[in-house]
Structures are given as C-alpha cells and as structure tokens.
Amino acid sequence: MHILFVCTGNTCRSPMAEALLREKVKGTGVEIKSAGVAALDGEKASENALLALEQRGVRLEHSARRLTDELITWADLVLTMTKGHKGVVCDLFPDQVDKVYTLKEYVGFTEDEDVADPFGGSLDIYTKCLEQLDQLLDRLSEKLTASEHKE
Numbered sequence: 001m002h003i004l005f006v007c008t009g010n011t012c013r014s015p016m017a018e019a020l021l022r023e024k025v026k027g028t029g030v031e032i033k034s035a036g037v038a039a040l041d042g043e044k045a046s047e048n049a050l051l052a053l054e055q056r057g058v059r060l061e062h063s064a065r066r067l068t069d070e071l072i073t074w075a076d077l078v079l080t081m082t083k084g085h086k087g088v089v090c091d092l093f094p095d096q097v098d099k100v101y102t103l104k105e106y107v108g109f110t111e112d113e114d115v116a117d118p119f120g121g122s123l124d125i126y127t128k129c130l131e132q133l134d135q136l137l138d139r140l141s142e143k144l145t146a147s148e149h150k151e
Helices: 013-024 047-055 069-074 083-092 094-099 103-107 123-150
Strands: 002-007 031-036 077-080 100-102
Touching (some): 002 013, 002 083, 013 047, 013 123, 031 069, 047 123, 077 083, 083 094, 083 100, 094 100, 103 123
Parallel strands (some): 002 077, 077 100
C-alpha cells in the first residue's frame, strides 16, 4: 500500500503525518510520502513541525515537493489535509479522484474535514496539530490493519 499525504506547502501537516504514520506502521510494508499542492521543491520542514515531532521522539528528514503526476500515480491512497486540497487534487488529476479523500473523511470524521494549518504558529499550535494528526493516524492504522486481514 502506498499512501500520499497532501497539504499546501509540504512543510507542516503532510510531513508530520508522513513521519507519524511511518512510525505507526513500521514493518508492515506500507510506504508513505507527502507533497504539497503549492510546494516549493527543496524547502525544509517548518522548525516547529520538527520540534513538535522531536518532542515525541520522531525524527524527520524532509525536503518539500510539489504534487506531480508521478506521485499521484504511485499512490494507492491520497489523503489531503483539507477539503480545499482535495478539490485541487481532483481538479488537477480528474482520472485519480477515486483514491482521493480528506484524512478526516477517510477515517470517519465528517463534521469538520479540515486539519487546521499551523503554519507560522507557535510550538504549542504545532503540538496541538500533531496531537490531532496522531489521533487520526491511529484510526488510519487501525483501518489499514483491518483491511489487511480481510485480504
């Protein structure tokens, strides 16, 4: 299974989700990448994203990358951080819409499908975002494990 997380600049939410999920599914064969719909290739991850992850003992080596045909084709599942990102991805890649969801939508949260952008915020704001991602990714890893056992 190949999972691609998508946000705006690929410096905050999607790299944090990528790093966290990689820890959760270690040894399962699930591959994870991230990208941004408006990313500047090569940008470093946000300092507070790195610090928030470090507080949990998760290291992240990351360079931002823009969403490409190759990445979207590689992915079996594309999980965006907001409905807006989902719309952009579906507009750019109309032949791939069947595998594009917001992260919250995919794991069963329907009231508010957006993961708030911590960009430019304090370490506390990044930590709260990371905690929300952690809960969502626990649900995602449970869902992946359940579907693995069905096959």
